[in-house]
Amino acid sequence: MSAKIEVAKLNLWYGDFQALIDVDLAVREKTITALIGSSGCGKSTLLRCLDRMNDRIDGVRITGSVRIDGEDIYRMKKAELPRLRKKVGMVFQRPNPFPLSVYKNVAFGPTVHHQANHDELDALVEESLRAVNLWDELKDRLDESALGLSLEQKQRLCIARLVAVKSEVLLMDEPCSALDPVATLKIEELMRRLRADFTIVIVTHNMQQAARVSQETGFMLLGELVEFGRTPDIFTSPRDKRTEDYITGRFG
Amino acid sequence: MxxxxxxxxxxxxxxxxxxxxxxxxxxxxxxxxxxxxxxxxxTIGLGDFLGGRFWYPISDPPKLGILPLILGSLLVTAGAIALAVPLGIASAFYIAEVAPPRLRDALKTCIEVLSAIPSVVLGFIGMVTLVPFIKRVFGIPTGLTAMTGSIMLALMALPTIISISEDAINSVPGEYKAGAIALGATHWQTLRRVIIHGAMPGIIAASMLGIGRVFGETMAVMMVTGNAAVIPKSLLQPVRTLTATIAAEMGEAVRGSEHFYALFAIGIVLFIISFAINVTADLFLNRGKKR
Incomplete structure (x- = not known):
C-alpha cells in the first residue's frame, strides 16, 4: 500500500534546541499510526509538522521534507495552508469546541471552505454528527452552546468538525488525556470506525492505547524516531534496546 | 484582653x-x-418636568421642561457612539490581533496618552480647531453643534472602548484560535467567526462603559455644542446636554428656588441613567468572566 505521508530527513529547531533529528517516517493510507515516547521526546512536535502548525511558533526552523500524497507541504505558499489544513485536520489534547452552537461548530469548516450551500449544510452537519455517534444525543440540542457539552462529547464534536470538511488525515494529539477511562474507550472505538475513511496519526503517552488502536507504531526518544514498525512487532519483539526498555517500563 | x-x-x-x-x-x-x-x-409634576418642551428657568413663572436637554444629551451621545464604537472595536482588533509587536506597544502608549488629556483641554482644542472646521465644511452659521460635541466625545470614549475590548479579545482562549487555524480558516475568518464571539461580552461591556463616559462628560461638551436649550432636529445645530446645564447654571441659580431644585432633579436623572448604563456593562463583564 502506498504511503499517504512521507517524512524525510526532518529536522526541527526551537531556537537553539533541536527537537527533531533526521526523522524519516512513512504513514500508510487508512491506517492508525501511533507515536509513543516519554514527554518532550518530540512526538507532538512531529505531529504538528504534518499540518504546519509549528509555523505559528516564533523561532522555529525546519529542514527536510514532508510529502502528503506526493506534495511537499513545506514548499507550499502561505496562501495554500488553508487547503493543507483542510486535508490534514488536528484533534487537540484539550477538546476545543468554539464558543458557538453545536451546529455552527460543525458547519464552521464547510462554511470557511465554501464547501456547502445553505441547503446542503443541514445534511452535512447531520452526517458528520452521525459519523461520530453524536447525532442521537444532540439532534435536539443543535442550537445550544457547545461549551455546555461533556468533555467526551466535546472531543467527538471536534472530530465531527474534521469529518465535515472531509479531511483525509486526522492528527490526534493525546486526544484522550483529558477524558476518563470509559470515554477513552469510546473515542478509541470511534477511531477504529473512522479508520475506514481516514488516515489517522495519534500521539499518545499511553502505551496500552497505542497497542489497542494502532496498526503501526513509532517510538521516539530525544527527537529521534528510534524504531518504527507494525504495532504487534514493536510491542512483542522490538529490535532496538531502547524501545524494549521503554515498553517494558524501565523508563518513561 | x-x-x-x-x-x-x-x-x-x-x-x-x-x-x-x-x-x-x-x-x-x-x-x-x-x-x-x-x-x-x-410645584411641578414629573410629567411636566421630563416631558416639558421649554427650559426657561429665569422667566416668570419659570418653565422647567428638560425634554430638550434629554434629547440633546441623547443626540450627542448617539453621535459619539456611532463614531467611537466601530472605530474602537476595529482598532482593538488591530492592536490585539494584527499589529506587529512594536507598533502594538506604540499604539497602546498613544491610547493611554489620549485618555490622559483633561477634558477641558480637549474641549478647548475642539473649540479652536473643530468648530471653525465644521462651520466651513457644512457652510452653517455656527460650528458649535451636536456633531462637534459628538466628535470630541468620541475621542474621549475611544481609549475606554479600545483598552477594554482589547483585553476581551486577548482573553479569548488561544485554543479557539488554534482550532480554527487547524481547520484551515484564514486569519480573518478566525477573527470574524470565532474570536469575536468569544470576546463579545467584553466588547459590549466596553461599549457600555464608553457610553457611560460620554453621557456623563460635561466640560468638553459644554465648550463645543453651543448650549441652546431647544429640541434638536439635526446633528448640525446647537444643543444643550443635561450635564452642561447643571455646570453652567448651578452658580447662578438662587438657592432654594425652583430653578435650584430643578438642577438637582436633573442630577437625579443623570444618576439613574449612568447607573443603568454601568449595571448593564457589569452584567456583560460578569457574563464574559463566567464562561
Whole structure:
C-alpha cells in the first residue's frame, strides 16, 4: 500500500534546541499510526509538522521534507495552508469546541471552505454528527452552546468538525488525556470506525492505547524516531534496546 | 484582653470602616440629591418636568421642561457612539490581533496618552480647531453643534472602548484560535467567526462603559455644542446636554428656588441613567468572566 505521508530527513529547531533529528517516517493510507515516547521526546512536535502548525511558533526552523500524497507541504505558499489544513485536520489534547452552537461548530469548516450551500449544510452537519455517534444525543440540542457539552462529547464534536470538511488525515494529539477511562474507550472505538475513511496519526503517552488502536507504531526518544514498525512487532519483539526498555517500563 | 488582641480588634474595625465608607458615601450622595431634587415636584409634576418642551428657568413663572436637554444629551451621545464604537472595536482588533509587536506597544502608549488629556483641554482644542472646521465644511452659521460635541466625545470614549475590548479579545482562549487555524480558516475568518464571539461580552461591556463616559462628560461638551436649550432636529445645530446645564447654571441659580431644585432633579436623572448604563456593562463583564 502506498504511503499517504512521507517524512524525510526532518529536522526541527526551537531556537537553539533541536527537537527533531533526521526523522524519516512513512504513514500508510487508512491506517492508525501511533507515536509513543516519554514527554518532550518530540512526538507532538512531529505531529504538528504534518499540518504546519509549528509555523505559528516564533523561532522555529525546519529542514527536510514532508510529502502528503506526493506534495511537499513545506514548499507550499502561505496562501495554500488553508487547503493543507483542510486535508490534514488536528484533534487537540484539550477538546476545543468554539464558543458557538453545536451546529455552527460543525458547519464552521464547510462554511470557511465554501464547501456547502445553505441547503446542503443541514445534511452535512447531520452526517458528520452521525459519523461520530453524536447525532442521537444532540439532534435536539443543535442550537445550544457547545461549551455546555461533556468533555467526551466535546472531543467527538471536534472530530465531527474534521469529518465535515472531509479531511483525509486526522492528527490526534493525546486526544484522550483529558477524558476518563470509559470515554477513552469510546473515542478509541470511534477511531477504529473512522479508520475506514481516514488516515489517522495519534500521539499518545499511553502505551496500552497505542497497542489497542494502532496498526503501526513509532517510538521516539530525544527527537529521534528510534524504531518504527507494525504495532504487534514493536510491542512483542522490538529490535532496538531502547524501545524494549521503554515498553517494558524501565523508563518513561 | 491582651494588648495584641486589642490591636487586632481596632485594626479590623478600621479596615471595616474604610470598606463601608464608599457605600455610605454613595448612599449619602443619593439621599442628598433626592432630598433636594424631590422638592421640585411639590410645584411641578414629573410629567411636566421630563416631558416639558421649554427650559426657561429665569422667566416668570419659570418653565422647567428638560425634554430638550434629554434629547440633546441623547443626540450627542448617539453621535459619539456611532463614531467611537466601530472605530474602537476595529482598532482593538488591530492592536490585539494584527499589529506587529512594536507598533502594538506604540499604539497602546498613544491610547493611554489620549485618555490622559483633561477634558477641558480637549474641549478647548475642539473649540479652536473643530468648530471653525465644521462651520466651513457644512457652510452653517455656527460650528458649535451636536456633531462637534459628538466628535470630541468620541475621542474621549475611544481609549475606554479600545483598552477594554482589547483585553476581551486577548482573553479569548488561544485554543479557539488554534482550532480554527487547524481547520484551515484564514486569519480573518478566525477573527470574524470565532474570536469575536468569544470576546463579545467584553466588547459590549466596553461599549457600555464608553457610553457611560460620554453621557456623563460635561466640560468638553459644554465648550463645543453651543448650549441652546431647544429640541434638536439635526446633528448640525446647537444643543444643550443635561450635564452642561447643571455646570453652567448651578452658580447662578438662587438657592432654594425652583430653578435650584430643578438642577438637582436633573442630577437625579443623570444618576439613574449612568447607573443603568454601568449595571448593564457589569452584567456583560460578569457574563464574559463566567464562561
Amino acid at each position: 491582651s494588648p495584641r488582641k486589642i490591636r487586632e480588634f481596632f485594626i479590623e474595625k478600621l479596615i471595616f470602616l474604610s470598606g463601608v465608607a464608599s457605600i455610605v458615601f454613595v448612599a449619602l450622595i443619593f439621599v442628598f440629591l433626592l432630598k433636594e431634587g424631590v422638592s421640585l415636584f411639590k
